[in-house]
Amino acid sequence: MHDSIVDGPGLRTVIFFAGCPHACPGCHNPESWSQANGRGYSVDELITIIDDYPMNNITFSGGEPMIQAKDILPLATSLKLSGKTIWCYTGYTYEWLVDYGSREQRDLLKLVDVLVDGPFIERLKDSTLLFRGSSNQRLLTLENGEIGKVNRYAFT
Numbered sequence: 001m002h003d004s005i006v007d008g009p010g011l012r013t014v015i016f017f018a019g020c021p022h023a024c025p026g027c028h029n030p031e032s033w034s035q036a037n038g039r040g041y042s043v044d045e046l047i048t049i050i051d052d053y054p055m056n057n058i059t060f061s062g063g064e065p066m067i068q069a070k071d072i073l074p075l076a077t078s079l080k081l082s083g084k085t086i087w088c089y090t091g092y093t094y095e096w097l098v099d100y101g102s103r104e105q106r107d108l109l110k111l112v113d114v115l116v117d118g119p120f121i122e123r124l125k126d127s128t129l130l131f132r133g134s135s136n137q138r139l140l141t142l143e144n145g146e147i148g149k150v151n152r153y154a155f156t
């Protein structure tokens with residue numbers, strides 16, 4: 001989806017990755033839980049689609065992008081080399097990914113500018129929050145995979 005203004009700042013091209021193990025009650029996108037509801041794209045196909053909107057930055061959403069980290073890494077590497085910023089939504093917490101995630105998931109964190117982490121929790125739903133659905137979810141500015149000293153989005 002191109003030109004989103006609700007999945008991070010500015011105009012963003014959002015890639016929705018099919019498949020999610022979290023099954024959060026109240027999920028806004030339950031059709032994304034099954035990978036069978038998606039279709040496969042090569043990195044080159046995605047780059048071609050992204051290049052149709054050259055001013056847009058990129059958001060990985062889902063579903064759960066982190067379960068496809070190994071396949072996303074070449075795309076994320078290419079996007080960073082072309083100067084794009086990457087936001088990534090995940091139902092895992094940052095700490096879980098660092099402590100228990102795969103090498104590919106930790107490598108993907110190094111390419112992500114902002115991680116929106118944690119599952120959607122219905123009782124913490126807050127429609128006034130920017131870019132996220134429940135107040136447990138955080139907008140974490142990452143620097144080479146580590147939480148940056150300055151969280152540019154702490155005020156949102």
Ligand code: SF4
Pocket residue numbers: 020021022023024027028029030032062063064090091119120
């Ligand atoms: S992590 Fe996101 S896509 Fe997955 S079940 Fe929770 S709200 Fe839905």
